Amino acid sequence: MRVPLPQFTPENRHPEQMGEVIETSTIGFLAQCLEPETLDFPKMPPFGSWVQATDEESGNQVLAVVTHVTTSPIDSVHRARALGLSLAQLREEQPQIFAMLKTEFQAAIVGFMTDEGDRPTKIWQYLPPRPPQIHQAVYCCVPNTVLQFSEELNFLRTLLQVSNVPTEALVAAALREIFQLRRGDRAWLVNAGRTLGVLLKDDYDTLRYILAQVHL
Secondary structure, three states: OOOOOOOOOHHHOOOEEEEEEEEEOOOEEEEEEOOOOOOOOOOOOOOOOEEEEEEOOOOEEEEEEEEEEEEEEOOOOOOOOOOOOOHHHHHHHOHHHHHHEEEEEEEEEEEEEEOOOOOOOEEEOOOOOOOOOOOOEEEEOOHHHHHHHOOOOOHHHHHHOOOOOOHHHHHHHHHHHHHHHOOOOHHHHHHHHHHHHHHOOOOHHHHHHHHOOOOO
């Protein structure tokens, strides 16, 4: 029997802006994290976490999963070098360091949501007609969005086809976040395992490797 979806407080229903789209394509986008107001490194989205951005032309909310995160110098000519300082010492002795670095993340698009006014939001687990435009805000998905989207599992096929990333680890990370939001819904996890078994063509070693990483 399916565990009822958890209820979240109002403060957890509003998305937090994580970054801004700086490159975009049909299958994904690259975003740069916003610089914090304090002397600190930008907040990184976790690997396998869920983010969303808007296609302004259609109003579609495009959902994606973070596949890669990097921090590097803004100046591509000069590499960062080891300074042997703690974070507190960097703030005290080298505060300019924080303005010289950028944090970027790649996200693979897995679907989108349409809002038709007085009708319920519709969820589509395939690539949208258009990705989000450049300079659009990228938000962390609120729990209710992830829960709604993950009622269906067609997005797993898309994640298994993402290139240049460890796909098994990516799928496991995305499932782990959902499983934790669902507070250990075993029925949902069993269904996800069955879906993966079909997609992996009975590759039980890979399936076992993925599911072993999904926990509370």
